[in-house]
Amino acid sequence: MTNSQVRVRFAPSPTGYLHVGGLRTALYNFLFAKKNNGKFILRIEDTDRNRYVEGAVENLIKALKWAGLQYDEGPDIGGPFGPYMQSQRLDIYKKYADELISRGKAYYCFCTPERLEALREEQQKMKLPQAKYDKHCLHLSNSQIEENLAKGIPKVVRLNVEPDQKIEFDDIIREHVEFDSNNVDDQVLIKSDGYPTYHLANVVDDHLMQITHVIRGEEWLSSTPKHVLLYDAFGWERPKFAHLPLLLNPDRSKLSKRQGDVAVEDYRDKGYLREALINFVALLGWNAGDDKEFYYLNELIEKFSLERVNKAGAVFDLQKLNWLNAEHLRRKPDTELLLLLKEEISKSELKDKNIPDEKLLLIIAAMKERVTFVKDFIFNCMYFYKSPSEYEQKAVEKNWREDTPQHLLKLKSEFEKLVNPTKEDYEHALSKVADELNIGKGKLIHPLRLAVSGQSTGPGMFDLLFILGKDEVLNRIESAIKNIKSIKV
């Protein structure tokens, strides 16, 4: 490389969404770039016209930005090496393919799909170890080629792989890897529609965009010899390679849609925080060598290194993601949580309720240690927003005794005396009633909680009362006495 600045790229093909495996690849590229004061580039590998998906690029960009992985160069923001969409670089690939042909490193192939198919079948029947193109068109004479070209016979350009060569390269994660060129097919470089295949476009762009480190999934390891051959054929310096271990389903197969969500968008929509997803995915195949597991993005940048990436695939375990989500949630300031909660409320049945921020802040403080998702501030404690419409049956059976209504009535009349009560005022009032009745506070608290929230679990009793407010508390006690009675009968 002419300059030593680190330049890496995330080069997804636009399939319609960002795969979490892709997110991790993007993240590692991003971390490596930031750590080394380098550039992180987004390049769209849209060379397969059959797989074109409307809006896919926009979705990809949106998901990347949601995750906080801002790139320095990319299709929507440009950069000194654009365009960053491969479909807009066709003439470039053509030029380099021609160069390869003129140097005998590639050749035109006019074979029909039918012949290729027949060849494959024949090779299979003969139980040949590997199916490969037979280089038939390599031996065409110049005049034949000219004639075919003039006739406009459909053609592709193939890489001319020399037999009996040892192809070796170093990988930062896998160390030394070797292939026998006899196992490498004469890969198609330019398809009959004029579009390049991944292999050509990838190598040409990585060179032109001065990519120093190719960090990608392990599924590319097997085609790296083709890429190495191309770099060598062009006389270009090879980038450093780093092939990342795969993300796996619980059954250890490659992470797939069939066994759960794979799109970053799915996790976002389920309520996962970007910080948690990033933290989680960073730890799938990498660790700093210490016991730290909770990371913010800037800490990851500081600690990341490719040398500490594992070789083996990692199962995507929701339970740990959930834990991390709760952890990240808990460490957010209440004011930030308020914004997130209001956004969540606007999407819920509560959207027209106009709940004051002060109340939401109280709910956040009371529930923060008890939630995993922002939406739990709503659905795990609906009683803050609505009077209970039913009462948890088990708790009724356990806590609702003959004398409960009368106890609650006594509590109610004590509460009625309070003026703008604080949580301490409620506590004192309840203690007083407990003393008078000569029973433990718990004997009052459990039925009261049930009466007021319909549930047996939740934040501290007096926090709960304070947040609900005196009038609401009194009303709920009253209707509980009415309703729970009728349930029991």
Added chain:
RNA sequence: GGCGCGUUCGUCUAGUGGCUUAGGACGCCGCCCUCUCAAGGCGGAGAUCACGGGUUCGAAUCCCGUACGCGCUACCA
């Protein structure tokens, strides 16, 4: 089938020849705290380091083989 890569508690992992009776985290179980649930604290169960051979005074760590898993084997990426 061929080629390549991999294999430490259920899961994510630490470990780079002696400090290891293999450490941490999630999850699970128990105890403490306590008005409940969480959070927090403490403790427990859980891995003969895939298996078999070597090398070495000594191996999860080095070498070889086997098994299993995964990836690639397209005019997909």
